[in-house]
Amino acid sequence: MQKHIIYPILIAALGIAIVSCNQTNTGQKNSGALGYDTTITGTVTAELTDAPLVPKPLEYTSPKRVIVKLEVIEKVMKIADSTDYTFWTFGGKVPGKFIRVRQGDLVDFTLINMPDSKLPHNIDLHAVNGPGGGAAVTLIAPGQSKRFQFRALNPGLYVYHCATGPVGMHIANGMYGLILVEPQSGMKKVDKEYYIMQGDFYTVNKFGAKGLQEFDMEKAIREDADYVLFNGRVNANAGANAMPAEINETVRLYVGNGGPNLTSSFHVIGEIFDKVFIEGGATENNNVQTTTIPAGGSAIVEMKMDVPGTYHIVDHAIFRTFHKGALAQIKVGGEEIPEIFGKLEVEE
Structure with a gap:
């Protein structure tokens, strides 16, 4: 009975060793598996x-x-x-x-x-x-x-x-x-690429409290975030730190959600995502207003910037933007294009 048990184990071990040897021999041509x-x-x-x-x-x-x-x-x-x-x-x-x-x-x-x-x-x-x-x-x-x-x-x-x-x-x-x-074929060329990652933070004191803040485990367990941030800080990429672009440029955002708890409702105010590679994979969706990014997940979004101005990147669970810091900006330069967007006089 012991032989019947030992032999499969030895065979499995030998199989693992063979696979390991093949994996370390990186110079050998291999186009099989x-x-x-x-x-x-x-x-x-x-x-x-x-x-x-x-x-x-x-x-x-x-x-x-x-x-x-x-x-x-x-x-x-x-x-x-x-x-x-x-x-x-x-x-x-x-x-x-x-x-x-x-x-x-x-x-x-x-x-x-x-x-x-x-x-x-x-x-x-x-x-x-x-x-x-x-x-x-x-x-x-x-x-x-x-x-x-x-x-x-x-x-x-x-x-x-x-x-x-x-x-x-x-x-x-x-x-x-x-x-x-x-992918092996590479990424399609675009004009601008940026990296944004959302995360939720839990501090003993409330949002905006001054001084050095400590992590609060109880709040984290309750998923009661004090800060929801893009790139680790309030206004990390807003105001003077906004990401630049020009009209007619295609901007690609590589977006992640570190969590640890909250799902992101990722949205750019005043833009529509021409392409969204859902959850960072190969599936492409088009003409998307808001895309969901789970904790531990990602998305790739692309948009052509049609008119100049400042575009606000938000989590559309909107209290997170106005009260917890989830805001970044893209500042787009160029001439106004009234045919796409512009003010009109009020008719009397």
């Missing part, structure tokens, strides 16, 4: 950007080994003009760095927890096909680093976040970002 040539043709270092900036579109067309190094940094930053908060970050900002790779790439990923951090952290990338999305192999104490690799199999826009317990607390303190896996 994935339906395209997965031969690694070189090594590149990923360009990583802070919101609202996006890395340049990728120019290569064959799979590369892509080097990504991401630092975990715990730091006090402004959550509002007179309000500080201790954020936990990927790369020193909220949201974390935008990562851009291509379908078929082999991503060589290193996570570094800075020595002055107080807590262990890890990362779960929703773009990963593998247990935990990388979380189990990247758990690191302060001062440590860990490295793993994954093949970017599925094109789309994916959230990444910390998955160290209590998971909700790590996410609520700002540990999330986006990774774009371009």
Whole structure:
């Protein structure tokens, strides 16, 4: 009876070993299981950007080994003009760095927890096909680093976040970002690309209270957010920090929702999304007014800017905009076009 049990286990173990060997032999041409040539043709270092900036579109067309190094940094930053908060970050900002790779790439990923951090952290990338999305192999104490690799199999826009317990607390303190896996054919060229990520924050005191604010676990459990923000701060990309564009330009927004709790009703006042790639995937919807983005989800939206002016980006669960900070802006320059939009005199 024991032989019947042991033999399948040995065979399974050998199978795992064979698969592992095949995966590490990246120089061998392989166009079988994935339906395209997965031969690694070189090594590149990923360009990583802070919101609202996006890395340049990728120019290569064959799979590369892509080097990504991401630092975990715990730091006090402004959550509002007179309000500080201790954020936990990927790369020193909220949201974390935008990562851009291509379908078929082999991503060589290193996570570094800075020595002055107080807590262990890890990362779960929703773009990963593998247990935990990388979380189990990247758990690191302060001062440590860990490295793993994954093949970017599925094109789309994916959230990444910390998955160290209590998971909700790590996410609520700002540990999330986006990774774009371009399709093999690349992304269609547009005039402007921007990175926006929504998150909900929970503080002991109410919205706008001055000074350093502490995280409130009870409010987080009740999903009673004090702040709902785009890019980690009140007016992070509004007013003088509005994202620029010109009339007749097509603007593409890579939008994520870190949560940890709230669903976003993402809307741009005065614009209609010409295209929405629903939940960051391949399904395209057209002529959309408001798109739903779940916590831990994303969307890619595109719109042609027809007339000049300031366009307000909001969560159309509208109290979040007027009372909790969910506002960003696109400032569009150019000449007025009355045939599309303009004032008329009142007829007597």
